[in-house]
Amino acid sequence: MLELRRLRLLAEFARRGSIAATAASLGYTPSAVSQQLAALEREARLPLLDRTARSAELTDAGRRLAARAEEILTLVEAAETELSAQADTPMGRVVVTAFPTAAVALAPALAQSLGDHPGLTFVLRQTRPGDGVRQVQNGEVDIALIDDWTGKVPDQSPAVLEFFHLRRDPLVLVVPSSHRLSDPRRPVRLHELRDEPWMAAPPGEPSRQAVERLLDTVGGARPVPWEFEGLHTILSLVARGIGITAVPALALAAGDQGVAVRRIPECALAREVYAVTRKASVRRPSVAVTLRAVHAAARDAEPARPVPDPPPEPPSAAGPSGGA
Template identity: 85%
Template sequence: MLDLRRLRLLAEFARRGSIAATAAALGYTPSAVSQQLATLEREARVPLLDRTARSAELTDAGRRLAGRAEEILTLVEAAEAELSAQAGLPMGRVVVTAFPTAAVAFAPALAHGLADHPGLAFVLRQSSPEDGMRQVRGGEADIALVDDWTGKLPEQAPAALEFFRLRRDPLLLVVPAGHPLADPDRPVDLQELREEPWMAAPPGEPSRQAVERLLDTVGGARPVPWEFEGLHTILGLVSRGIGVTAVPALALAAGERDVVVRSIPGCALAREVYAVTRAASVRRPSVAATLRALYAAAQAVRLPDGLEVDGEPGGTGQE
């Protein structure tokens, strides 16, 4: 009989493409992964991997079994979810990964929302949306908080994953407290900001691409003179009068002082924020309770005072 743990290893190998990457993802040593896959080959009675001195790849039989392994693991999880649903109480460990701004923005309300479930052990980790989705699909995490600037992520994702929309996160202009545009009565004109020192994330980052698209609407701006990892770092530097920036609203949830936030007339740039989980695990009470708490936490985050985007009013702090 084929062992479920070894089938999971095979499915992970099919996703990662190497024994070393599979071992790193699951917390094993490469030799342990290799030994377990060799044992699975003996159980299957056919070669599953074509090994060379430096690499390994799936045989045709290995690819077929890896596909079946995904189906088997999904069915097992669905059966476990049905049994858990009958018990009704959220219990056990739930692992959530989140991109950094969502982790900071949602954590307070999320912790409050899950306090009513003493049998639930909750773990929140920070990771990129891509890594988070890989962890969910591989079973290392139960839910991933991801952002999408393209509007196409749900339809491009594997069918085994289910998306729950949490909120729209618009791009907002942020200037130092002493900047002329800190005056709320002064209209925002991006043309006036073309020669300002803009601060942004490194090239390739989604927020950087959003800033570039924003500036392209007014003919572009001079090259960004300052590039920093982390939107909170950028906001801290703007507060010191070093430059201006544009960031998604969630980045402002920590309440950076000495900056003024303005909506951008005519700007439709925004990201959608989703909670992603395996479709087979949605019925688990622990996952369902966490999804509800995540939605409530996302709604509790308000835009800064005086702003309104798509009818969502500004506010202070979190409810």
């Protein structure tokens, strides 16, 4: 009989394309993955991988079984969901992973809301960009909170996943409270900030890419920001008067003293925030109640409130033309 855990490994190998990548994805050693796949071959009584000294790829039988493995794992989860749905009380362990700013912003509301369900064990983990969708697809977590700056992630993801839109999170300008732009009477003009000490996340981070797109609009040579890991580290440096930055508004939901937040004129840069789960999990009481709590927490989270823009200056009155 084919063992489910080994089928999950085969399905992940089909997605990743190598034993090393499969091991890294699931937290195993390459040797453990290789041994389990060899055991699956013995169960199937067919070679599933064509191995060489440096690589391995699926045989025709391996590809067919990997496709069936996805179907089998989805059916097993659907059966578990139907059984658990018979009980109205959410019970058991539900694991949520989130990008860091969402984890910090939403954790208090989630803990308070889900604390009303004593039979539920709630686990919230932080994850790196791009990992959440994969973790849900692999069954490592039940729900992932992800951010998408491209507007394409839901359309490019596997059909077994369900996406729930939580909110739009715009990019805002953050300056020290002692900065001239903390005065709401002063308009924000990006070109006047070209020579300011900008700070941003390291290259490759989605928020850094958004900041670079913003800085492309300041005119002249694009400022080169100082780099720091973690948006909360950057915000703490801004609060100390060391520089300025632009971050998604939700990054300030936990509260940051010593900074002023301004709307960026004519800036459409924003990320969409989603909750992702497997379609077969949506009806599980533990997942359903957690999704409702996530929706409520995202809706009620108080992102940074930008200092109001100054009122537009009235047009200057045209004086009478003089004549001689």
